[in-house]
Amino acid sequence: MIENLKMAISDNNLEKARRILRDELINRNYPGEVFKEALDLAESYNVFEEHNNEEFLPDSKKFTKEYLEKLKEGLDSNFSKERFVKAYYVARRLEKANDFIDEDSYDVRVYDHYKDFFFRAQLGTAVATIAAIGIGVLLYKRHKRK
Structure with a gap:
Protein backbone atom coordinates (compact mmCIF):
# COMPACT_ATOMS: atom_id res chain seq x y z
CA MET A 1 0.00 0.00 0.00
CA ILE A 2 2.80 2.44 0.90
CA GLU A 3 4.62 1.67 -2.36
CA ASN A 4 1.45 2.38 -4.37
CA LEU A 5 1.03 5.65 -2.49
CA LYS A 6 4.64 6.64 -3.20
CA MET A 7 4.17 5.83 -6.90
CA ALA A 8 0.99 7.93 -7.10
CA ILE A 9 2.72 10.84 -5.39
CA SER A 10 5.81 10.57 -7.60
CA ASP A 11 3.52 10.64 -10.64
CA ASN A 12 1.86 13.79 -9.21
CA ASN A 13 -1.45 11.94 -9.28
CA LEU A 14 -3.27 13.39 -6.24
CA GLU A 15 -6.55 11.69 -7.13
CA LYS A 16 -4.90 8.27 -7.14
CA ALA A 17 -3.04 9.01 -3.89
CA ARG A 18 -6.30 10.08 -2.24
CA ARG A 19 -8.11 7.03 -3.58
CA ILE A 20 -5.39 4.77 -2.14
CA LEU A 21 -5.63 6.45 1.25
CA ARG A 22 -9.43 6.39 1.27
CA ASP A 23 -10.02 2.94 -0.19
CA GLU A 24 -7.10 0.99 1.21
CA LEU A 25 -6.00 2.61 4.45
CA ILE A 26 -9.44 3.32 5.86
CA ASN A 27 -10.99 0.03 4.76
CA ARG A 28 -8.19 -2.24 5.99
CA ASN A 29 -6.70 -2.60 9.41
CA TYR A 30 -3.01 -1.98 8.74
CA PRO A 31 -0.60 -1.71 11.68
CA GLY A 32 -0.34 1.75 13.25
CA GLU A 33 3.14 2.25 11.81
CA VAL A 34 1.78 1.93 8.27
CA PHE A 35 -0.96 4.45 9.03
CA LYS A 36 1.54 6.91 10.49
CA GLU A 37 3.94 6.49 7.56
CA ALA A 38 1.15 7.00 5.02
CA LEU A 39 -0.18 10.02 6.91
CA ASP A 40 3.28 11.62 7.15
CA LEU A 41 3.95 10.93 3.47
CA ALA A 42 0.61 12.38 2.38
CA GLU A 43 1.09 15.42 4.59
CA SER A 44 4.61 16.11 3.34
CA TYR A 45 3.42 16.07 -0.28
CA ASN A 46 0.30 18.20 0.31
CA VAL A 47 -2.23 15.50 -0.50
CA PHE A 48 -4.65 16.96 2.04
CA GLU A 49 -6.88 19.97 1.53
CA GLU A 50 -7.80 22.59 4.12
CA HIS A 51 -10.66 21.40 6.32
CA ASN A 52 -14.04 23.02 5.62
CA ASN A 53 -14.81 23.35 9.35
CA GLU A 54 -17.47 20.64 9.31
CA GLU A 55 -18.01 19.28 12.81
CA PHE A 56 -17.77 15.55 13.47
CA LEU A 57 -19.60 13.34 15.94
CA PRO A 58 -17.61 13.43 19.19
CA ASP A 59 -19.35 10.45 20.83
CA SER A 60 -17.91 7.13 19.68
CA LYS A 61 -21.09 5.38 20.84
CA LYS A 62 -22.92 7.04 17.94
CA PHE A 63 -20.53 5.77 15.29
CA THR A 64 -22.27 3.62 12.68
CA LYS A 65 -21.37 2.14 9.35
CA GLU A 66 -23.57 4.80 7.74
CA TYR A 67 -21.61 7.56 9.51
CA LEU A 68 -18.36 6.07 8.23
CA GLU A 69 -19.75 6.03 4.69
CA LYS A 70 -20.80 9.68 5.09
CA LEU A 71 -17.26 10.59 6.16
CA LYS A 72 -15.75 8.69 3.22
CA GLU A 73 -18.16 10.39 0.80
CA GLY A 74 -17.18 13.73 2.34
CA LEU A 75 -13.58 13.00 1.41
CA ASP A 76 -14.62 13.29 -2.24
CA SER A 77 -15.49 16.96 -1.80
CA ASN A 78 -13.05 17.88 0.99
CA PHE A 79 -10.03 15.60 1.44
CA SER A 80 -8.83 17.17 4.66
CA LYS A 81 -6.48 15.54 7.12
CA GLU A 82 -9.06 16.01 9.90
CA ARG A 83 -11.80 14.18 7.95
CA PHE A 84 -9.41 11.44 6.87
CA VAL A 85 -8.12 10.80 10.41
CA LYS A 86 -11.69 10.83 11.77
CA ALA A 87 -12.81 8.31 9.12
CA TYR A 88 -9.85 6.08 9.96
CA TYR A 89 -10.64 6.33 13.67
CA VAL A 90 -14.33 5.57 13.12
CA ALA A 91 -13.46 2.55 10.94
CA ARG A 92 -11.15 1.14 13.62
CA ARG A 93 -13.73 1.75 16.37
CA LEU A 94 -16.46 0.04 14.36
CA GLU A 95 -14.15 -2.84 13.60
CA LYS A 96 -13.26 -3.15 17.26
CA ALA A 97 -16.94 -3.11 18.22
CA ASN A 98 -17.57 -5.83 15.60
CA ASP A 99 -20.26 -3.79 13.91
CA PHE A 100 -18.72 -4.98 10.66
CA ILE A 101 -15.70 -6.93 9.56
Missing part, protein backbone atom coordinates in the same frame (compact mmCIF):
# COMPACT_ATOMS: atom_id res chain seq x y z
CA ASP A 102 -13.89 -6.10 6.36
CA GLU A 103 -12.92 -9.52 5.00
CA ASP A 104 -9.93 -8.05 3.14
CA SER A 105 -8.44 -6.71 6.37
CA TYR A 106 -8.82 -10.07 8.08
CA ASP A 107 -5.88 -11.49 6.14
CA VAL A 108 -3.71 -8.55 7.19
CA ARG A 109 -4.65 -8.98 10.86
CA VAL A 110 -4.02 -12.72 10.76
CA TYR A 111 -0.62 -12.18 9.17
CA ASP A 112 0.28 -9.47 11.69
CA HIS A 113 -0.70 -11.76 14.55
CA TYR A 114 1.44 -14.64 13.28
CA LYS A 115 4.19 -12.72 11.43
CA ASP A 116 6.90 -13.98 13.80
CA PHE A 117 5.79 -17.55 13.17
CA PHE A 118 5.81 -17.03 9.39
CA PHE A 119 9.24 -15.40 9.54
CA ARG A 120 10.66 -18.25 11.59
CA ALA A 121 9.10 -20.81 9.24
CA GLN A 122 10.66 -19.09 6.22
CA LEU A 123 14.01 -18.81 7.97
CA GLY A 124 13.89 -22.47 9.02
CA THR A 125 13.08 -23.53 5.47
CA ALA A 126 16.01 -21.51 4.12
CA VAL A 127 18.43 -22.98 6.67
CA ALA A 128 17.21 -26.53 5.98
CA THR A 129 17.60 -26.00 2.22
CA ILE A 130 21.14 -24.67 2.59
CA ALA A 131 22.05 -27.52 4.94
CA ALA A 132 20.65 -30.11 2.49
CA ILE A 133 22.67 -28.61 -0.37
CA GLY A 134 25.80 -28.58 1.78
CA ILE A 135 25.36 -32.21 2.81
CA GLY A 136 24.69 -33.15 -0.81
CA VAL A 137 27.89 -31.46 -1.97
CA LEU A 138 29.88 -33.07 0.84
CA LEU A 139 28.57 -36.53 0.02
CA TYR A 140 29.23 -35.98 -3.68
CA LYS A 141 32.86 -35.01 -3.01
CA ARG A 142 33.38 -38.04 -0.74
CA HIS A 143 31.89 -40.34 -3.34
CA LYS A 144 34.00 -38.79 -6.10
CA ARG A 145 37.25 -39.36 -4.11
CA LYS A 146 36.62 -43.11 -3.79
